[in-house]
Amino acid sequence: MASGTTATGIGKGFGQPGEVPGWVNNALLPVLNLAAALVVSSLVILAIGENPLSAMEVLLYGSFGYPEAIGFTLYYATNFIFTGLAVSVAFHCGLFNIGGEGQAYIGGLAIGLVGLAFGGMPWPVVAAVAIVAGALGGAAWAYIPAYLQAKRGSHIVITTIMFNFIAASVMTYLLVDVLIAPGQQSPESRQFDQSTWLPFLHEALGRVGIDIPNSPLNLSFVWALACCALVWVFVWHTRWGYEIRTVGQNERAAVYAGISPSRNIILAMAISGALAGFVGLNEVLGVHHRLILGFTGGVGFVGIAVALMGRNHPVGIVLAALLFGALYQGGSELAFEFPTINREMVVVIQGLVILFAGALENLFKARIEALFRRTARRPAAAG
Amino acid sequence: MDYLTLLSVLDGTVRTAAPLVLAALAGLFAERSGVVDIGLEGKMLAGAFAAAAAASVTGSPWLGLFAAIGAGILLSMVHAYATVTHHGNQVVSGMAINILVAGLTPTLAFAWFQQGGQTPILQSGERFESIALPLADTLGGAVPVLGPLYREVISGHNILVYAAALAVPAAAWVVYRSRFGLRLRAVGENPSAVDTAGISVAGLRYQALVICGALTGAAGAYLSTAQGAGFVRDMTAGMGYLALAALIFGKWRPAPTLFACLLFALADAVQIRLQGVAIPGIGIIPVQFIQMLPYVLTVLLLAGFVGKAVAPKASGIAYVKER
Numbered sequence: 001m002a003s004g005t006t007a008t009g010i011g012k013g014f015g016q017p018g019e020v021p022g023w024v025n026n027a028l029l030p031v032l033n034l035a036a037a038l039v040v041s042s043l044v045i046l047a048i049g050e051n052p053l054s055a056m057e058v059l060l061y062g063s064f065g066y067p068e069a070i071g072f073t074l075y076y077a078t079n080f081i082f083t084g085l086a087v088s089v090a091f092h093c094g095l096f097n098i099g100g101e102g103q104a105y106i107g108g109l110a111i112g113l114v115g116l117a118f119g120g121m122p123w124p125v126v127a128a129v130a131i132v133a134g135a136l137g138g139a140a141w142a143y144i145p146a147y148l149q150a151k152r153g154s155h156i157v158i159t160t161i162m163f164n165f166i167a168a169s170v171m172t173y174l175l176v177d178v179l180i181a182p183g184q185q186s187p188e189s190r191q192f193d194q195s196t197w198l199p200f201l202h203e204a205l206g207r208v209g210i211d212i213p214n215s216p217l218n219l220s221f222v223w224a225l226a227c228c229a230l231v232w233v234f235v236w237h238t239r240w241g242y243e244i245r246t247v248g249q250n251e252r253a254a255v256y257a258g259i260s261p262s263r264n265i266i267l268a269m270a271i272s273g274a275l276a277g278f279v280g281l282n283e284v285l286g287v288h289h290r291l292i293l294g295f296t297g298g299v300g301f302v303g304i305a306v307a308l309m310g311r312n313h314p315v316g317i318v319l320a321a322l323l324f325g326a327l328y329q330g331g332s333e334l335a336f337e338f339p340t341i342n343r344e345m346v347v348v349i350q351g352l353v354i355l356f357a358g359a360l361e362n363l364f365k366a367r368i369e370a371l372f373r374r375t376a377r378r379p380a381a382a383g
Numbered sequence: 384m385d386y387l388t389l390l391s392v393l394d395g396t397v398r399t400a401a402p403l404v405l406a407a408l409a410g411l412f413a414e415r416s417g418v419v420d421i422g423l424e425g426k427m428l429a430g431a432f433a434a435a436a437a438a439s440v441t442g443s444p445w446l447g448l449f450a451a452i453g454a455g456i457l458l459s460m461v462h463a464y465a466t467v468t469h470h471g472n473q474v475v476s477g478m479a480i481n482i483l484v485a486g487l488t489p490t491l492a493f494a495w496f497q498q499g500g501q502t503p504i505l506q507s508g509e510r511f512e513s514i515a516l517p518l519a520d521t522l523g524g525a526v527p528v529l530g531p532l533y534r535e536v537i538s539g540h541n542i543l544v545y546a547a548a549l550a551v552p553a554a555a556w557v558v559y560r561s562r563f564g565l566r567l568r569a570v571g572e573n574p575s576a577v578d579t580a581g582i583s584v585a586g587l588r589y590q591a592l593v594i595c596g597a598l599t600g601a602a603g604a605y606l607s608t609a610q611g612a613g614f615v616r617d618m619t620a621g622m623g624y625l626a627l628a629a630l631i632f633g634k635w636r637p638a639p640t641l642f643a644c645l646l647f648a649l650a651d652a653v654q655i656r657l658q659g660v661a662i663p664g665i666g667i668i669p670v671q672f673i674q675m676l677p678y679v680l681t682v683l684l685l686a687g688f689v690g691k692a693v694a695p696k697a698s699g700i701a702y703v704k705e706r
Contacts, residue, residue, distance in 0.1 A: 044487065048494035096474050144682075154685040155631060157421060157474060161624045165678040173671035301482055308475065340494045347486025351479050359465035359476030 020372050026316070030309055030357060032364050034323075037352040044348055048340050055334060055341070062333025063326035069333075071201070071215025077318075077325030078217070078282045079104075081224040083303025084321050085231050086138075086275035088312040092235055093268035094248035099145060099160025100276040100300025102167030103138040107277020109171060110137030112189060112284045112291035116179075119193030126196040130285055131223070131278070138277020139270040141167060146269030150262035156269075164300070175293050189291040198286040218286035220278070227275060228314035234271070244268045276300060298347070305350055308358040324350070386528075388656075390535040395652035396645060397536060398610060401547040402427065402602040403644040406626035407633070408554045409455075409598035414635055415558060416591030417571040417697035421477030422462055423599055424623025425484035429454040430603020432488040435502040435614035436495065438509045438607075447509075448543075448604045455600025458484070459592040467588045470701035481623075489616040502607070502614040511541040511609040541609040543601065550598070555637040567591055571695030574702040584702045599623075621678070628681040635695060643684075650677045 042052035063073045083100045090097035097103075110133040118126045145159035172187070181190035201217045235241040246254045247264040254261055283295045302324055309323070310316030331346030356363070406423050413420035430451035438447030458480055465471040465479075489500035496502055516538035523534030558564040566587055570577045574584045606622075607614045625647050633640030654676045661667050 044490070048490065098478065148682070148686045152686045154682070158624060158628050158631070159682055159685060161621070162628075162678040162682050165621055166675050166682075169671040169675040169678075173669050176671070177669060301478075304475070304478060342490065342493045342500070344486045344489045344493070344500070348483060348490055349486075351481075351483025351486055354475065354482060355461070355465065355479035359471035359473075359479050360469055362469045362471060 020369050024368060024372055026311060029361070029365060029368060030311070030316075032368070033356040033361060034309070034353060036360075036363070037349065037356040040352050040356075041345075041349045045341070045345070050338050050340060055338065058334050058337050059327070059330035061330075062337075063330035067213040068215050069329055071213060071217040072329040073322065073325040074221055075215060075217040075282070075287070075325070076328040077321040078221045078224045079279050079299040080302055080306045080321035080324045081228065081318060082278045082282070083276050083299050084306030084310055084317040085227055085303075085314065086272045086300075087303040087307035088310070088314075088317060089231060089235065089244075089275065090268055090272040091307060091312050092241075092248050093244045093264055094251070095146075095149070095265060095268060095272075096157050097142070097160055097269065097272050097276075098157055098301070098304070099142060099163050099273070100303045101296055101298065102160070102164040102300070103141045103273040103276035104279035104296045104300050105164075105167045105171055106141040107134040107138030107273070108280025108284045108295060109174070109291065110134055110277065111280035112179075115192035115196050115285055115289070116189060116291075118196055120195055123196055123198060127198060127219070127281075127285065130281060134277040134280050135274035136277075137280075138273040138275070140273070142269040142273025142276070143266065146266045149269075150265040168294075172293065175291060179291060181290075187293045191290045192285070194289075196285070197289050198281065200286075216287045218282065220282040220286045223278065223281060225318070227278065228318060231275070232314045240264075240267065276303070302350060305354040305357065308354060308361075324353075387531070387535075390531055392649070392652045392656060393532075393536045394539075395655065396648045397540065397544060398648075399651045400644045400648035401540075401544040402605045402610070402622060403626050403629060403648060404547045404641055405543075405550060405598050405602035405605065406623055407629045407640045407644055408550055408637065409595040409602065410627050410630045411554065411558070411635060411637065411640060412567070412591045412598070413459075413595040414630065414698050415567050415571045415695055416588045417574060417695060417700065417702070418462070418466055418588055418592060419473040419477065419699045420462065420592075420595060421474055421627065422458065422480035422623075423477075423626055424619055424621070425477075425481035426455045426458045426596060426599035427603040427606065427623050428481075428488055428617070428619045429458055429484045430600035431607040431618055432492065432502070432603070432614045433600070434604035435505065435607035436492070438505055439496075439503050439613070442509050444505075444509055444511050444604075444608045447608050448601065451604035452597045452600035455598070455603065456593055456596035459596030459599075460589075463589050463592045466701060467585050467592075470703055473699055473701075485617065488614065492614060492616070500616045505608060505612045509608070510612055511543055511605075513539045513541050514545075515539055541605075543605045543609045546601070547605075551637050551641045558637065563590070568695075571697055574697050578702070578704065588702075602626075625677060625681060628685060631694075632684050634693070646684075647677050647680065650680050 045052040045055050063069055083104065086100050087097055111130045114126060114130045114133045118129060141163060145156050145163055148154040148159055149156040175187040179189040180187055198218045198220055201219065201221065202212050202214050204219060205212055235245065243259045244264050244267065246257065246259055247261045251261050279296060279299055284291060288295060306317055306320040306324055309320035327346055327349055331343060334341050334345060335343045406427055410420055410423050433454035434447035434451035437450035438444050462476050462480060465476040466473045492502055493500045519534045519538035522530045524530065558567065566577060566582055570584055570587045578584050606618055611618065629643035629647055630640050632643040654673050657668065657673045658670050659667060
């Protein structure tokens, strides 16, 4: 399952004539695949009787057209950076982590419990504890499927899916029966003490004299960017990252090199789950300030698309997360503007992006690469 | 638990098992040909929507069934195009189909029927009705133990339940006794041998996925036009994944897969019975914990009792001729 990892190594193997410039693989092909996904999305919009061009215009304006929109786009992107990084770390180990949704949910639960318990404490303390708690919660939820895969050979794709369902049931129980605020009808916990809230970015920047419009964008965005740097260092510049990638590339070779696949499977999944758990930082501690039912809303699945489009590299993941953040924010604008379009249209576009960027990534590849080899050879022959 | 309660649990088991069996057999054909199909869930959901939409518009459940099969095959062909023709990642492709359908079905339902992402409720002529087998009532009253069993559990289902029951021996025959089945098993184990013998690997996989799509479509049609009366968003609720787990638990063989499906369905039927019932020594278990029973069971079974489940060797690997 190294669909993403092979992309970086293409053109360097034996018997591969000529190099294809890196930007073809890392920029041109994703853009082409994205364009194909948008063309098919347009067909869907046509099928439900709307004009695709004006829909795309609303989508674009709704996501980047005015300052508040950009704040919302970045706020959604924060979640997708976390889940995209989560999926990519597992991918580097050859694992397909579909459980980001459940891991984010349980990580968020841990963060919510910190928020409830640490009322009155200053936010930096709460945030630090919450980061640890969220990481532990998410990692714990990823650990069991990882253990079962590593030691018992259970299929990790199926066990992580089952753990999504189990997490949803557990959270429903906790919010309906245990954590529900007294005298409250809807299943949500009481609001955290205001001192524990992660500052919104417009507040934080307002204090140093920079004015940006109000939006749910908060400091967890900064932590998301920090996580990108940490993942980059971890995967490519530490011994653990090297071992994980070795297991992902060739498990048998890893065994010969004295690297334990089972230990690395568990390590990669625990880190993956921890990253997914940080979604709670943005949603629970940053925006809702309470535990609510279903605050993850499918971000774990979007992470798959983000990792695929971002070629499992943090820089790519930030860009892909921005794209999906824009889709989300623009999509809600779309549902607002057009009576026949609802928010699920965004999920359709997401699915198509996963299809074209992930499963059909070879659709244009051979043709484009052949094109570039031909044009690259010509000047060499002339000289 | 008295006998009639037991029978009603078994009856519920059969009802829940039918779509699982159809979907698991669909997965069996795909995986035996060497294509992992995690998109069963999405294809079922698409089938459920297509069946309900077509039945609602035309008034015929049979046209609904055809539409569902068509939708299933169409999505299977997308999967085949991505994974067989373009050697794409099979799990990613299946996941893409699941997400796409999860968004597409409510979007289309919202736009076409304006009922908040559902189809209109199907009237009695637009659904598959239950069929009373001959002499069900007479035997049910006259014969002591087997009579009620016949009346309650075996008789009184819709045609798709019986079709699912027949599909198991039919699938076993096709897989183990037909020429197509021999080639199917070969292409899942060693595609290059099949290729060397001059048979098209891609062709076989496409055929297997057509069967897979038709079966998942029928499984979806069961949900919306036989068991339920219309399409509700996300109505498959993980059934496609359970079917896949049943397939692994059944070690990619039709009869054991059937029993795995029955086991999951039994867990579900018991789950419904257990809701709100006080269990001696434990008390009332919160409903959410009971509802997660089939999922927990899946994890436990996959972790403990399958043993070393050996998938078809070529399963999950794209066949590239030059390799």
